[in-house]
Amino acid sequence: MFLKIWRQDSRNVDGRFETHTLDGVSEDSSFLEMLDQLNEQILEDGSEPVVFDHDCREGICGMCSLTINGLAHGPENSTTTCQLHMRKFEDGDTITIEPFRAKAFPVVKDLVVDRSAFDSITQAGGFITVRTGSAPDGNALPVPKEASDKAMDAAACIGCGACVASCKNASAMLFTSAKAGHLNMLPQGQAEKDKRVIAMVSAMDEAGFGNCRNYGECSAACPKDISLDYIAKLNRDHAKAKIKSIFA
Amino acid sequence: MNLDPQIPEGPLSDKWDNHRFSSKLVNPANKRKYKIIVVGSGLAGGSAAATLGELGYNVDCFCYQDSPRRAHSIAAQGGINAAKNYQNDGDSVHRLFYDTVKGGDFRSREANVYRLAQISTNIIDQCVAQGVPFAREYGGRLANRSFGGAQVSRTFYARGQTGQQLLLGAYSALSRQVATGQVKMHTRSEMLDIVVVDGHAKGIITRNLANGETQAWTADAVILCTGGYGNVYYKSTNAIGCNVTATFRAHRRGAGFANPCFTQIHPTCIPVSGDHQSKLTLMSESLRNDGRVWVPKKEEDCGKNPNDIPESDRDYYLERKYPSFGNLAPRDISSRSAKEACDEGRGVGPGGRGVYLDFSDSISRVGENAIRERYGNLFQMYERITGEDAYQRPMRIYPAIHYTMGGLWVDYNLMTTIPGCFALGEANFSDHGANRLGASALMQGLSDGYFVIPYTIGDYLAKTGSGAISPDSPEVKEVMESVRERVDQLVSTKGKRSSRSYHKELGQIMWDYAGMARNEKGLTKAIGDIQDLRDDFNSNLLVPGSSDDLNAELERAGRVRDFLDFGELLCRDALERNESCGGHFREEHQTEEGEAVRDDENFAHAAVWGFEGDGKTPTRHQEKLTYDNVKLAVRSYK
Numbered sequence: 001m002f003l004k005i006w007r008q009d010s011r012n013v014d015g016r017f018e019t020h021t022l023d024g025v026s027e028d029s030s031f032l033e034m035l036d037q038l039n040e041q042i043l044e045d046g047s048e049p050v051v052f053d054h055d056c057r058e059g060i061c062g063m064c065s066l067t068i069n070g071l072a073h074g075p076e077n078s079t080t081t082c083q084l085h086m087r088k089f090e091d092g093d094t095i096t097i098e099p100f101r102a103k104a105f106p107v108v109k110d111l112v113v114d115r116s117a118f119d120s121i122t123q124a125g126g127f128i129t130v131r132t133g134s135a136p137d138g139n140a141l142p143v144p145k146e147a148s149d150k151a152m153d154a155a156a157c158i159g160c161g162a163c164v165a166s167c168k169n170a171s172a173m174l175f176t177s178a179k180a181g182h183l184n185m186l187p188q189g190q191a192e193k194d195k196r197v198i199a200m201v202s203a204m205d206e207a208g209f210g211n212c213r214n215y216g217e218c219s220a221a222c223p224k225d226i227s228l229d230y231i232a233k234l235n236r237d238h239a240k241a242k243i244k245s246i247f248a
Numbered sequence: 249m250n251l252d253p254q255i256p257e258g259p260l261s262d263k264w265d266n267h268r269f270s271s272k273l274v275n276p277a278n279k280r281k282y283k284i285i286v287v288g289s290g291l292a293g294g295s296a297a298a299t300l301g302e303l304g305y306n307v308d309c310f311c312y313q314d315s316p317r318r319a320h321s322i323a324a325q326g327g328i329n330a331a332k333n334y335q336n337d338g339d340s341v342h343r344l345f346y347d348t349v350k351g352g353d354f355r356s357r358e359a360n361v362y363r364l365a366q367i368s369t370n371i372i373d374q375c376v377a378q379g380v381p382f383a384r385e386y387g388g389r390l391a392n393r394s395f396g397g398a399q400v401s402r403t404f405y406a407r408g409q410t411g412q413q414l415l416l417g418a419y420s421a422l423s424r425q426v427a428t429g430q431v432k433m434h435t436r437s438e439m440l441d442i443v444v445v446d447g448h449a450k451g452i453i454t455r456n457l458a459n460g461e462t463q464a465w466t467a468d469a470v471i472l473c474t475g476g477y478g479n480v481y482y483k484s485t486n487a488i489g490c491n492v493t494a495t496f497r498a499h500r501r502g503a504g505f506a507n508p509c510f511t512q513i514h515p516t517c518i519p520v521s522g523d524h525q526s527k528l529t530l531m532s533e534s535l536r537n538d539g540r541v542w543v544p545k546k547e548e549d550c551g552k553n554p555n556d557i558p559e560s561d562r563d564y565y566l567e568r569k570y571p572s573f574g575n576l577a578p579r580d581i582s583s584r585s586a587k588e589a590c591d592e593g594r595g596v597g598p599g600g601r602g603v604y605l606d607f608s609d610s611i612s613r614v615g616e617n618a619i620r621e622r623y624g625n626l627f628q629m630y631e632r633i634t635g636e637d638a639y640q641r642p643m644r645i646y647p648a649i650h651y652t653m654g655g656l657w658v659d660y661n662l663m664t665t666i667p668g669c670f671a672l673g674e675a676n677f678s679d680h681g682a683n684r685l686g687a688s689a690l691m692q693g694l695s696d697g698y699f700v701i702p703y704t705i706g707d708y709l710a711k712t713g714s715g716a717i718s719p720d721s722p723e724v725k726e727v728m729e730s731v732r733e734r735v736d737q738l739v740s741t742k743g744k745r746s747s748r749s750y751h752k753e754l755g756q757i758m759w760d761y762a763g764m765a766r767n768e769k770g771l772t773k774a775i776g777d778i779q780d781l782r783d784d785f786n787s788n789l790l791v792p793g794s795s796d797d798l799n800a801e802l803e804r805a806g807r808v809r810d811f812l813d814f815g816e817l818l819c820r821d822a823l824e825r826n827e828s829c830g831g832h833f834r835e836e837h838q839t840e841e842g843e844a845v846r847d848d849e850n851f852a853h854a855a856v857w858g859f860e861g862d863g864k865t866p867t868r869h870q871e872k873l874t875y876d877n878v879k880l881a882v883r884s885y886k
Binding site: 025026028029030032033034036037039040043046047048049051053054055056057058059060061062063076078079083084085087108109112114115116118119122123124126127128129130131132133134135136137138139141142143144145148149151152155156158159182183186188189 | 298314315316320322323332376377379382383386388406409413416419421423424433485522524527629633635698699748749797798800801
C-alpha cells in the first residue's frame with residue numbers, strides 16, 4: 001500500500017508530506033501496527049521513523065490520534081485509530097495520514113500534537129470538590145438509574161480531540177459539554193454546577209478553540225459516540241448560570 | 249537488607265487504627281515546607297498526588313503520557329471490590345481479607361491485606377462523591393456483580409470501563425489541585441533515575457520526552473506509582489509504554505525487588521493472530537458471569553463452526569473440574585486449564601491456541617439486549633479486533649500476561665528499603681501474594697493513594713524533618729551525569745538492530761520459559777539466552793536520531809535495556825522459588841490432576857532481591873510471612 005504521511009520537525013517549522021510504499025501488511029494488523037511495520041522499514045533504510053502518539057492500543061486511553069484520509073481516527077465509525085484494522089482498507093490503497101489539526105493543538109513533531117488545552121479545561125472546573133475521606137456512605141444518596149446512565153454516556157469521553165480535529169471551527173464544545181455534562185447530571189455535581197460551566201467555557205475560549213456552529217461533525221467523528229445533546233445541555237446550563245450571575 | 253515489615257501491634261482488626269494513632273503528624277502550617285515527588289498518574293499516583301496536594305504538601309507529579317488521564321489504569325474493565333455487603337449475601341471485611349489471602353495462595357502479608365479490605369469501603373464512598381457513575385439499580389442504589397475467586401457479589405462497576413471512570417475521578421481531584429498550584433504536573437516526562445543522599449531518597453532525574461532535556465528534581469520524599477512490568481513479555485495487556493524503568497532504577501540504587509516471578513496470566517484475552525501484533529487485548533473477567541468456557545471434547549471437532557458442535561460434544565472444563573466456582577474459578581487456575589486443554593490438542597482458532605467463551609445460554613436466558621447493556625463495549629472491541637460477532641458465535645479467548653504481583657518490597661508504611669522512597673499500587677508487591685483476584689487492582693491502587701500514603705508519609709516526614717537538597721548539589725549532578733551517559737550510549741551504539749526486535753525476542757524467551765508453566769531446565773536456559781541477547785543489544789542496537797529531540801526509538805531502547813536486566817532477575821527468582829504457588833507454576837511441583845503444590849515449609853516468604861552491581865549475581869533475601877489469623881490450607885475451588 002501507499003502512504004502519504006505528514007512530517008514536521010518541530011512546532012515552528014513548516015511540515016511536508018512524505019510518501020512510502022509498504023508491502024506485506026496483514027489484514028489483522030491494526031492501523032498503528034501497520035505504522036510500526038513502516039517504522040521498522042524506515043529504520044532499516046537508515047532514516048528517522050515517524051512519531052505518533054499511542055499508548056493503550058485498546059481504544060480507551062485517548063492518546064492515539066491521526067487524521068486518516070481526511071477523517072479523525074479514520075473511516076470506521078465509533079473507532080479509535082488503534083482499534084482500526086487494516087481489513088478495512090483495500091490492497092493498493094493510498095492512505096493520507098496527518099496530525100489532528102487545530103490552533104489549540106500545536107504540532108510537537110510529525111503526527112504528535114499538544115492537547116494539553118484539554119487538561120486546562122478540566123482544571124478550570126471539571127471536578128466535584130470533595131476532600132478525601134469526607135464522603136458519606138456510597139448508598140446514602142440514591143441516584144436515579146437514568147441520570148447515572150446518562151452521566152456515564154458523557155463520562156465515556158476519552159479526551160482524544162477527534163471532535164476538535166473534525167470541526168471546521170476547531171471547537172471543543174463536544175469535549176467540554178461531555179465533561180461538564182457528566183458532573184452536572186448527577187446530584188453530587190449540583191453544588192458547583194453554575195461555577196463549573198462558566199469556568200470551563202471560559203477556559204475553552206481562552207485556549208483558542210473556535211465557536212460551535214452545530215455542524216455536528218464532532219459527534220460523527222467521536223469514537224465513543226458522545227451525543228450532540230450534551231452541547232445543547234451545556235448551552236442551556238451556561239445561559240442559566242450567566243443569567244443567575246447577573247442577578248446575584 | 250532491612251526487611252522489617254513494621255507491622256503494628258494489636259489484633260488484626262485494630263492494627264491500622266493503632267498505627268494511625270501512633271504515627272506522627274505534620275501540622276498544617278509545616279506541610280507547606282515539604283516537597284513530595286509522585287511518579288506516575290494512574291489510580292495510585294493520581295490519587296496520592298491529589299490527596300497530598302489537598303493536605304497542603306507541595307507535590308510534583310510526573311507521567312510519560314501527554315496527560316495524566318491516560319495512565320493505563322484507564323484500561324481496567326471489570327470493576328472494583330469492596331466489602332460493603334450491600335447485597336446482604338454474607339460479605340464482610342474479614343471475608344474479603346480471607347478471599348484475597350487465599351486467592352494469593354498464601355504469599356501476601358496478612359496485615360496489609362486486612363487493611364486493604366477495611367479501606368475498600370471508603371474508596372467506594374469517595375468515588376461516588378466525586379461523581380464516578382457506577383452502575384445503579386432501578387431504585388438508585390449501587391449495583392454489584394461477581395468476580396473470580398469469590399462467592400459473594402462485591403464488585404462495583406461502571407459498564408466495562410470501571411478503570412476509566414475511577415481514573416477520571418482521581419484525575420479530576422488531581423486537576424483541582426493543579427489549578428490551585430498545589431500540584432505541579434509534568435507530562436511527557438519519564439523518570440530515569442532516583443537520587444539517594446545519605447541513604448534517603450531525595451529526588452529523581454527525568455527526561456522530557458518532547459524535547460529530550462534531562463532534568464533534576466529534588467524533594468523530601470519520592471513516591472513511585474509506576475505500575476507493573478508485564479511488558480517484559482513484549483506482548484501483554486499493558487499499554488505500549490508501560491515499563492519497569494522507574495522501579496528497576498530504584499532497585500539499582502538500593503530498593504529490594506520482591507517476588508518478580510509472581511506474574512499474572514489473565515485467562516480471557518483475545519488470542520494472538522500473528523507476528524505483526526504489538527499487544528494483547530483483555531476481555532474482562534466479568535464476562536465469565538455470563539459466558540461459559542468450553543472446548544470440543546474431540547480433537548477432530550476443533551476446526552468446525554462452534555455452533556455446529558452439539559452440546560454433548562462440548563467440554564465445559566471449568567464447570568467440570570471446579571463445580572463450586574465453575575466459570576468463576578480464579579485467574580491462575582482458569583489460565584492453566586485453558587493451556588492444558590490446548591496442549592491436549594483441543595484448542596480452537598489459529599494455531600489451536602484458544603478456547604470458547606460462549607454467551608448463547610445467557611442470551612437465551614436474559615436476552616441479547618441485557619448482554620449488550622452489560623458488556624456492549626467489550627463485544628464491540630472484540631469485533632474490531634477479530635472481525636467476528638460474539639452475539640452470534642462464541643468468543644475465542646486465550647490467556648495473556650496481564651498483571652504483575654511482584655514489585656518493590658515495601659513495609660506496612662509502603663516504604664521501600666530506601667528510606668523516603670515509597671511504592672504504591674502495582675509497583676509494590678504487598679497485597680496480592682502469588683495471584684491477584686479480579687477487581688482488586690483498582691482497590692489497591694486507590695487504597696494506597698487516597699488512604700494509606702497520606703498517613704504513612706506524614707510519619708516519615710515528621711521524623712526526618714524537611715531538607716530537600718538543591719538540584720545543583722554534587723550528588724544530584726553525579727546521578728544526572730550517569731543518566732546522560734546511559735542515554736548517549738544508546739544513541740551512539742549505531743548497530744543494526746532495532747530495539748523493538750530485541751524486545752520481541754526477549755518477550756518470546758520470557759513467554760516460552762517463564763510463562764504459564766516453568767521448570768528448572770527452561771529457566772536456566774532462559775537466563776543464558778537473555779544474557780546473550782543483552783550482550784548483542786549492547787553492541788548492535790540501532791537508535792536513529794538524537795537524544796535532544798522527541799525520539800520514540802530512544803524511549804523504547806531505554807525501556808528494553810532495563811527489561812533485559814529485569815527479565816533475567818525474574819527468571820532467577822522463578823528458578824529459586826522451587827514450589828508452585830498462584831501464578832508461579834513449576835512443573836516439578838504439581839498433583840496428579842495438575843494442581844499447584846506449595847511448599848510452605850521452605851517458601852512461606854517473600855523473596856527480596858538486592859542489586860549487587862552490573863554483571864554480579866543479585867542476592868536473595870527473605871521476609872518470612874506469618875499467618876496468625878488464617879490457616880495455611882491447600883487452595884481448593886472444587
